Amino acid sequence: MSTPADIEATKIWCSNVVVKNSSFCTPETGDFDGAFAKVDFAEGELIEKGIMRRLPEGFNGHECQECFTWSTERPNKTWAMGSGCSPYYNTHKSANANTRMVRYFDEDRFEIFAKADIKAGEELLHTYISLGWRECFAPLNEIVNKDE
Structure with missing residues (x-):
C-alpha cells in the first residue's frame, strides 16, 4: 500500500486501479476496457493522479475517443493523452458516476476522486466533460442519455 508521502512524491499514481473488460461489454458492443477499483475507496478519497x-496543434479530438478535452474553450482546440489508467474510465450520467476528475489545465495534470464509497472490484466511472458535443461520443451520448 502506498503512503501519502509516496503518492505526493510521484507525478503518476494509479496503484489501486486495474484495467480489464468493462462491465458494460455486451455481445453487441464486443469487448472494451474499463478501469476498476483494486481496493475499497471512501467518498472523497484520491483514486488516481x-x-x-x-x-499537436491541429489534432482532431472529435475523431479519437481515447484523448481528453483539455481546456474550457468551446469549440475545444486543445486535446491531451492521459497517463495511467485514466483513458479507461468509462462514462455515465453525473448522478451515476462514482468518480470525479479534477483537471489542472495550466499544470497538465489531473486527480480522480471517489464521489461516493466504492467497493473493490467496482468499475470506475466519471462523466466526460465533452460527452454532449464531441462527434466521436455521439453514439455513446445517445446510449447514456436514452432515458431522457
Whole structure:
C-alpha cells in the first residue's frame, strides 16, 4: 500500500486501479476496457493522479475517443493523452458516476476522486466533460442519455 508521502512524491499514481473488460461489454458492443477499483475507496478519497501530454496543434479530438478535452474553450482546440489508467474510465450520467476528475489545465495534470464509497472490484466511472458535443461520443451520448 502506498503512503501519502509516496503518492505526493510521484507525478503518476494509479496503484489501486486495474484495467480489464468493462462491465458494460455486451455481445453487441464486443469487448472494451474499463478501469476498476483494486481496493475499497471512501467518498472523497484520491483514486488516481497523473499527467497529461498535449497533442499537436491541429489534432482532431472529435475523431479519437481515447484523448481528453483539455481546456474550457468551446469549440475545444486543445486535446491531451492521459497517463495511467485514466483513458479507461468509462462514462455515465453525473448522478451515476462514482468518480470525479479534477483537471489542472495550466499544470497538465489531473486527480480522480471517489464521489461516493466504492467497493473493490467496482468499475470506475466519471462523466466526460465533452460527452454532449464531441462527434466521436455521439453514439455513446445517445446510449447514456436514452432515458431522457
